[in-house]
Amino acid sequence: MAIDLEDDILQDFLIEAGEILESLNEQLVDLEQSPEDSDLLNSIFRGFHTIKGGGSFLSLTNLVEVCHKSEDVFNLLRNREISLNAEMMDAFLRVLDEVNAMFEQIRSGEEPSAADPSLIQELVQMQDPDAKMDDSVGQKETDTQDSTEGDEMAVTAESNINADEAAEQFVSGNDEITDEEFENLLDALHGPGSQPKAVKTAKDSETTPNTASDDITDDEFEALLDELHGKGSAPTSVQKDAQTDPLADAETEKPDIKDKSVEVDPDMISDDEFEALLDDLHGKGKGPTATAASKETSSKSDSSDPPPVKAAKPATPAKASPKKSATKKETSVSQGETTVRVDTSRLDEIMNLVGELVLTRNRLNTLRQTFEDERVHKAISSLDVVTADLQTAVMKTRMQPVKKVFGRFPRVVRDLARNLNKEVRLELEGEETDLDKNLVEALADPLVHLVRNSVDHGVELPEVREKAGKDRQGKVILSAQQEGDHILLSIIDDGAGMDPEVLRNKVIEKELMDEETASRLSDKECFDLIFMPGLSTKEQISDVSGRGVGMDVVKTKITQLNGTIDIDSELGKGTQLRIKVPLTLAILPTLMVQLGSRKFALPLSIVNEIFELSSKKMSVVDGKEVVMNRGKAPPVFFLRKWLLNDCEGMQDYEGDPQVIMVQVGNAAVGFVVDQVIGQEEVVIKPLDRLLQGLPGMAGSTITGDGHIAIILDVPGMLKAYT
């Protein structure tokens, strides 16, 4: 089948599968840390399964093959039939890379090429224990019992047994039900829904009760099934699954049946109780009821020798079961109805429109004084409130957890550490922090670069670390937190740290700076040298880093985002990189000030206080003008001199100038302006290419009265003018 990129189904599949792939990436790395985590194994299994399902619907044979094989292996893994080892991990990560590559091909409209045959071979070999499948019925039963506790693992235990196997088992294992009966059952099942694949479900589910015990008569079973499917009435997601892949369907429905069958297993629950349980499960579906049900179940099956571990911690299964079992259907329905996928360009459009609306509102606010009519005032006030709310609401739609970026790092760090023979542990903090979508995307590359740097340059080889009396395993912490209207991202490693001397010598050696200037730099300024283009402290260029192009690109990128980056490092202890970016890029609360006839906007976030210059005493210390304020003497600068033309700037302003105290990094600085106009939320209009990158200018905006105001980038301005 040719790839038709216009195809909606394909597009949906690409988006959905893309998300799954992203989480698979994370999960696989997690799995390496905790190979026994059955929740993880299950969700990886489901991930491959879903991709396979979608792929087969779209006839992407090569994709299906590799996913199918991986799925098989994971099925065995989660059933504890084989256990995970390092080679398998590597193979899985390679599988993921292959699948990612295939998706790239699909996205560019090509048929995905076949996966590396040796990889497939590897996957097949992993399933070696597969051969024992036939005599493992008993084991499967045990698994089934596990599922009584609500452990999702066994819930889907059979979903990958394909139709043939199931049928075979059915025939060989138990002949209690005649084909006719079976037909009837199926009819009962599919009367309303008529989904072809539930056949398998039925088969599977029957297999289990029969092998276990015959306590439920067919009639009862039928009734149960009726109960189950009567309500089902094909919710969207389930239906979709059914269309795309039979197995998915089976998986969705099986939990219910499984639960039942297992509960019947021990013979301890009477049919009545069983009914009651089912009612509980299916009647309310979600939450406490289901939990209660599964708890009850686990306590009951206690007597029938369940694995003690599971019984010991009923909390876990209780948590898992309401999600995975009966409620699965209900949850997916409600999810399907509450979310809508929206093209990001549409969001951008809305954001732009809101920006224009904000400007118009500002203009109206300015005009307000000229109206006498009370009603006009009221109308403008309410417009004001609504616009503010709208702005927040739209902004929220664009927020994404920073997890979206962080998610890729475990893999990055793992691969890199392996390549470099280092042992590195990555800790992620504050993944839930929300950030503007554009920022999330824009930050991805710089962060990858910085994290790679930390692993490559920062963390030492295990032997070196041991010698230095450190833990063999290095640690890299990647954290995000909100600080007012900023987001602080830090990358902290406990590696070797940076030597200011080395950096100093390096700039001299590369002739980026003369010796004298270099020797005057403080340690902190030396660290900032790494942002200079053409500088790398690594003697050898690796495929990871060392070309000396990275850091200045990172710096430029962060600056473009209105952010700042700073470094702190201690030799032998480690390095800390802090990136500060605003929550959103579009709208900025500012303080408007006047200089001569011009208006300038200072980001409100850095303004600490405003006072009249005449109210404080000014003095000159070390050639710098300072103003006495609150027992301190922060330097003050006359913005007129900096920002107005020579002739204008030199004229002294007649009125009483105001001082705006701003916080830049750790330092407080005062700016003298003619007049403070007030607070205004502005839409940032970036300066065009001709003017971009001007030191101290963050952009421009159109003020309430239709004039242009320049938005100042205070740290940049201080750097450029002092």
Next chain:
Amino acid sequence: MAEAQRIADSLQCVTFTLEEEIYGINVMQVQEVLREIEVAPVPGAPDYVLGIINLRGNVVSVIDARTRFGLPSKESDDMTRIIVIEAQNQIIGILVDSVAEVVDIETDEIDIAPNVGNAETAKYIDGVVSRGENLLILVDLNKLLSEEEWGEISGF
């Protein structure tokens, strides 16, 4: 046939003046002509960039053609205009002494620029066309920002 050829080879130019010279730019690149409006200077900008203007909600940079062409600057007057042009996917305004008219030029009328005048101006000249007494100088907008600067800019 010959007629068609001629149409294909003709060019429409908007002419403007600086000092006493007449210059022309391809009409396809001109978006609009504004009477001089308030230009907000941008501190720290290169000297040929006058500042930015509010063009119906969009911020557009304005460059001073006089400074760019190495001519002495002049107080603006009633005739001063800003030509808003599009060059290399970027919209910029050019401040000129006055805007005259739109003229048709046959491509074969265009002569290679004589190697005279100051080097500053020569860089941006595509060719010259003689119109009776006068010489019409065709400006290559893409070169108006010198190549190094384009490189500099696209580096961001």
